[in-house]
Amino acid sequence: MAEKRDYYEVLDVSRTATEAEIKRAYRGLARKLHPDVNREPHAEERFKEINEAYEVLSNADRRAAYDRFGHAANGANMGGDPFGFGGSPFGDIFENFFGGAASGSRRRAAPPRGADMELTVELTFEEAVFGVEKDVEIDRLETCDACHGSRMENGQTPPPCPTCGGSGEVRRVQQTILGQFMTAGPCPTCHGEGVTITDPCHVCNGRGRMRQYRTISVSIPAGIDDSAALRLTNQGEHAPGGGPPGNLYVKVRVKPHRFFTRSGRTIQSEIGVNVAQAVLGDEIEIDTIEGAVVFTIPGGTQSGQQFRLRGKGVPDLRG
Missing domain, CATH: 2.60.260.20 (Urease metallochaperone UreE, N-terminal domain)
Structure with missing residues (x-):
């Protein structure tokens, strides 16, 4: 397997690049390498590579971890005891006491919503007064078309995690001088997801989502005020695990007019x-x-x- 390239090198930015510089570099590369635009043999691989790099470098916490530990920070399975009782002087821990198939019958939490997004659109004075249709460009995480969000090749259903039986959590019994205590926490194998990705989708690299550019038409109502915000329901980022999409919030900025000023209506x-x-x-x-x-x-x-x-x-x- 080829060695992974440095994420900063992938996006052609310095290690001290700002968030805006990273986003600008990513958007420029994404436009050139998107499979719908670029039909060259290696364009798809490069497109997936820049998406992977941007996913890490656009997130402050993941970027900090990457700067310290390199690719191991984002690919390593931390494993170990998620409850912090390993090596405790109070006695034995019986791992997965209620794990396996028995815990698989527990009800799992509903999948989360996708992230909300915000953008600003600039209007002329006349557009704010009379209303207008505006096309805006966004780049957002969308459900992978190849695996339909399952993260598995050809949209297969991921098998349940063998450690927690699909519940996403494990229970443990702690023997202390005060008696027995039972604790529950995220499964260390699947990290609380309840499934294992045994055959990752080759298009999204097993993530279930990919960044896509979209042009969305926004209907600006007549009489809108400067700094007002419009909510476009379900036009935000798509959620992992089949949850509902987030919302898109469009903030309005009205340019000053040469002759007219406005106070209310x-x-x-x-x-x-x-x-x-x-x-x-x-x-x-x-x-x-x-x-x-x-x-x-x-x-x-x-x-x-x-x-x-x-x-x-x-x-x-x-x-």
Whole structure:
């Protein structure tokens, strides 16, 4: 088996690279090597390699462990006693006291939801007022198409863990001077998953999920405020183990306008008139968010005086 390359080398970044630099490098490589784009013989292997590197280096804890221990940090089975009683002076521990098939009948916890995602979309003043459809690009973890999330080749069902019988936990009895105590914790063999991946999927390397680029259409409602957030249900990352996807939160940032400002549903602008127009009154053409209109300035208008044009503000977001 070929020796694994250094993850920093795979993404072509330095060991001191920031999170943003790592993400930028990954996105650039992913676009070039995605199997739907690149049909070269080794592109698929390279695509899986950069996904594996990014999975580690984009996670602060996993990156720190990798920096200390290299590939062993992410591939080693730590094993041992998950309860910390090994070598205890209080007596014997009977491992897997209720393990095996008996514990396999215990109800396992429901699979977790996928992670939520956040992104920011920039709008013009007019887009925020009238609403708009925006296409946004995201890269998220999605269920592997080859194994359908089972992590096994050809979508096979993983066999139950032989240590815990599929329950994901083992129980142990601790003999102490105070008597017997029974404890339960994650199975050291399957790490609480209840299954063993005996024939890993070659596409996702037995992970059950892969990073994919998607373009999603976001419907921005008319009248949305700056800094408002929209929730797109189930558009976040896909969950491991068949759980529901997370949500995607889209935060809105509205660019300032050259002429108009906004306060709630009111749009404001300033216009200049000469002394004669202010004293005697006049008809002038002024710009609104919907286009130019003719407005009559009454005689005796004072500097700083405000006038209201009904129906020329921001639509009510509630309809």
